Amino acid sequence: MAQTYELEASARERVGKGSARALRREGKIPAVIYGDKQAPLSIAVNAKEVFLKLHAGGFKTNVATIKVDGTPIKVLPRDYQLDPVRDTLVHVDFIRVTDSTKLTVNVPVQFINQELSPGLKRGGVLNVVAHEVKLTVTANAIPQHVVVDLQTADIGDSIHISAVKLPEGATVVEQGDFTIASVTGSSASQSAGA
Structure with missing residues (x-):
């Protein structure tokens, strides 16, 4: 059975390299939630929390609940990017899911x-x-x-x-x-x- 976990996130107004670098300096990483016939949602998540989940194993098979400014969204991590030199998370893509997806x-x-x-x-x-x-x-x-x-x-x-x-x-x-x-x-x- 799938394990679940929760993450706190905030919606991002600005996207692009400059805003992504600013987020990383604050200890956050940019992420996007796709799917379920809804518009993509750009968010910022805590880099340390996501990095620990990534290295705990089963990252792409564990359903997460992301609270975006208090609103819960069930997601599954679909892809992520690591910095090729420092091996730190750079970006994560999530897909919206329901129990029957x-x-x-x-x-x-x-x-x-x-x-x-x-x-x-x-x-x-x-x-x-x-x-x-x-x-x-x-x-x-x-x-x-x-x-x-x-x-x-x-x-x-x-x-x-x-x-x-x-x-x-x-x-x-x-x-x-x-x-x-x-x-x-x-x-x-x-x-x-x-």
Whole structure:
């Protein structure tokens, strides 16, 4: 299930390089809220708060409530820009959402029970093919991760998307039964078996 958080913001009257630089000197960054058949809304958000949310993980899959001068707007971060030298946030784009809004998001894959996998116990190696899976879900049901259980994975096994239990209502965007990971033998496991 999607996690949520709140941010305070103020509407921006002026846009452009000069006003953006002035905002950054004040510890804020420019942002824009798009979508829902409404005009784009230029806002300013606290740079430190957004930077911490960005580095906490799941930034583009967590729904936020932005209070623009007291008015709450549910949004999902769609894109952001970082300064190439200082690695600080420069700009963020948000998209308006409702609980029933259908979205396409990249959800990280989490592997569990690696210590129980017979193939990994014998020295096999987990080769991750897909670190993320592109899903279509509603905004109120964005999963934090897709879980792949490796408890029965042996050397030579491949884990396909069809073997993964997806959250209710989620559909995979990519066609076919693609491979998420495989367990292969290492030279150490082959020499141990000889």
